Amino acid sequence: MAITEKTNRETPPRGATGQKFRLADRWRGYRAHHRATLSSSLGKMLGEPIQTLMTVLVIAIALALPSAMLLMLNNVQKIGGDLESSSQITVFVAKLAESKAVEGLALQLEDLKGVISVTYVSAEQALEEFKALSGFGTALRYLDENPLPAVFLVQPLLSGETGVSQAESLITSIEALESVEDVQVDMLWIQRLNAITEIGEKVVLAISIALGIGVLLIVGNTIRLAIQGRQEEIIVVKLVGGTDAYVRRPFLYTGTLLGLFGAVIASFMLIGCFIWIGRSVEILASLYQSQFELVGLGLSGVLALCAIGAVTGLIGAWIAVMQHLRKIEPK
Amino acid sequence: MIRFDNLSKRYPGGLEALSNVSFELEKGEMAFLTGPSGAGKSTLLKLLMLMERPTSGTLLINGKNLNRLSRSAIPNYRRQIGVVFQNHQLLTDRTVFDNVALPLQISGYPASETGRRVRAALDGVGLLDKENLNPLTLSGGEQQRVGIARAVVHKPKILLADEPTGNLDPKLSAEIMAMFRRFQSVGVTVLIATHDINLINTMDERIMYLENGMITDDGVRHGHH
Structure with missing residues (x-):
């Protein structure tokens, strides 16, 4: 409803180019208002440092906990992946197979999809190795013939999550080949590890959801108190024509900032923890002659955590604002 | 500029704050709204501010029906009115x-x-x-x-005031009223609710007397200088 002509009332006289300047001025005014709202929200938070710090710390812990678990899980999966790729498939050659058939088998194995390398260990080599390693050398002399079969050591290409199923189909196709007596591979523990990490993922997800709701409630409650504290101001702003969006804006900024600060502190907590734990992991890994290194949050992880924190804070503030702001009307 | 047409406001519980109020204020006109407390002065201003909605009747501002204004249009409407509150409503x-x-x-x-x-x-x-x-x-x-x-x-083209001289001494009150007159002289429509009858009787302006939710007297009172 225009009581007056809007252009007359709200625009400074600018001459012929008035309209153009008007839009530009409006946009500048709008941005300036956002900047002012952001800095006043920040100022109000810093004006109550203890209260703000406590809220931010609670949010930080709620964000850091599931993140830490997720990182741990990633590292366990990485260990699993490293070991998985070092696993070998042992192919026992039928005892009665002729040398030509064995040569053919070698070629067939090399041609199979998902095979990196094939190593042939003849029955004699196997026996020598066994003698050397087992300490039963003298006892074996009493045997009439070599009880060990010739063996192919097949190094499969196992990548990521599909590794196990790839290996399983590889085993099936090896078993179908001629002159193959038996195929052995210790896949069970890989399957177990995968099952455990799958449970772990679900647990982390459940905890993340619970703590995410916690963050929403913390931010929501903080914003609710802020709204109550500024009730008088909200009424005056509404009386002089402030829109719902205008009234809402500082609270949304506050919520977003709370979530963002919480995420930043959570990132510091996680980085600190992983540096601390990482040293011990290094020592342990060197004892196992492993090159394993703990995977930390990384820059992308920090950014993702900050985004999650800010968005969660914004949603929490939005919920509180929706619940409480409409009730405050000038009477 | 402002027109009340048979306007009534009944609060839940049966209290009729305004009953069949009709009056019109021209552009650039100044008027006082007076009467005992509880007569409906504040309710009338609240209707103009869209803090309350009428039970029946129409309220036209510049020829447009306020009843048809949606909630989301209220802020823009209020931006076109100036209001002086009894308790200042300043932010500290x-x-x-x-x-x-x-x-x-x-x-x-x-x-x-x-x-x-x-x-x-x-x-x-x-x-x-x-x-x-x-x-x-x-x-x-x-x-x-x-x-x-x-x-x-x-x-704004309309200026509303609710007891603007509430707790002020006569000299300050006269100063405030002189200010409102200045705005009127540049074409602003001014409506002032006040119980300060002694003051407004000296101003030669239109006075609407509100009693039990009805306008019982409406006109310019001269004299008392």
Whole structure:
């Protein structure tokens, strides 16, 4: 409803180019208002440092906990992946197979999809190795013939999550080949590890959801108190024509900032923890002659955590604002 | 500019605050609304501010029906009215300048334009030297003048005032009234609710007397000088 002509009332006289300047001025005014709202929200938070710090710390812990678990899980999966790729498939050659058939088998194995390398260990080599390693050398002399079969050591290409199923189909196709007596591979523990990490993922997800709701409630409650504290101001702003969006804006900024600060502190907590734990992991890994290194949050992880924190804070503030702001009307 | 047509307001519980009120205020006209407390003065202003909605009847502003205005259109409507409140409604967490600037900030004025207009409004009420003070440090009369500056800073065509001289002595009250007259003289439609009958009787302006929710007297009272 225009009581007056809007252009007359709200625009400074600018001459012929008035309209153009008007839009530009409006946009500048709008941005300036956002900047002012952001800095006043920040100022109000810093004006109550203890209260703000406590809220931010609670949010930080709620964000850091599931993140830490997720990182741990990633590292366990990485260990699993490293070991998985070092696993070998042992192919026992039928005892009665002729040398030509064995040569053919070698070629067939090399041609199979998902095979990196094939190593042939003849029955004699196997026996020598066994003698050397087992300490039963003298006892074996009493045997009439070599009880060990010739063996192919097949190094499969196992990548990521599909590794196990790839290996399983590889085993099936090896078993179908001629002159193959038996195929052995210790896949069970890989399957177990995968099952455990799958449970772990679900647990982390459940905890993340619970703590995410916690963050929403913390931010929501903080914003609710802020709204109550500024009730008088909200009424005056509404009386002089402030829109719902205008009234809402500082609270949304506050919520977003709370979530963002919480995420930043959570990132510091996680980085600190992983540096601390990482040293011990290094020592342990060197004892196992492993090159394993703990995977930390990384820059992308920090950014993702900050985004999650800010968005969660914004949603929490939005919920509180929706619940409480409409009730405050000038009477 | 303002037209009430058989307007009634009944609150839940049966209290009829206004019954069949009809009057019209021309553009640039000044009028006083008076009567005993509880007669419906505040309700009438609240209807004009869209803080309340009428039970029946129509309220036309500049020929447009306020009943048809949706909730989301209220802010824009209020930006076109200036209101002076009895209890000032100043914000004590910011300076006089920022209080007066509020309606302009809400409407998205650029900072330079805001500064110019706020200083002009403060100059008009004689408080230009107090722009950086907190309203709490001002006297009652000064606070009321800050409220007036805020009500006119965006150059509204309608100015409403609810007991603007509430707790002021006669000299300050006369000063405040003189200010309202100045706005009227530049074409603003002014409606002032007050119980200060002695003061308004000296002003030769239209007086609407409200009693039990009905206008019982409407006209200019001369004399008493």
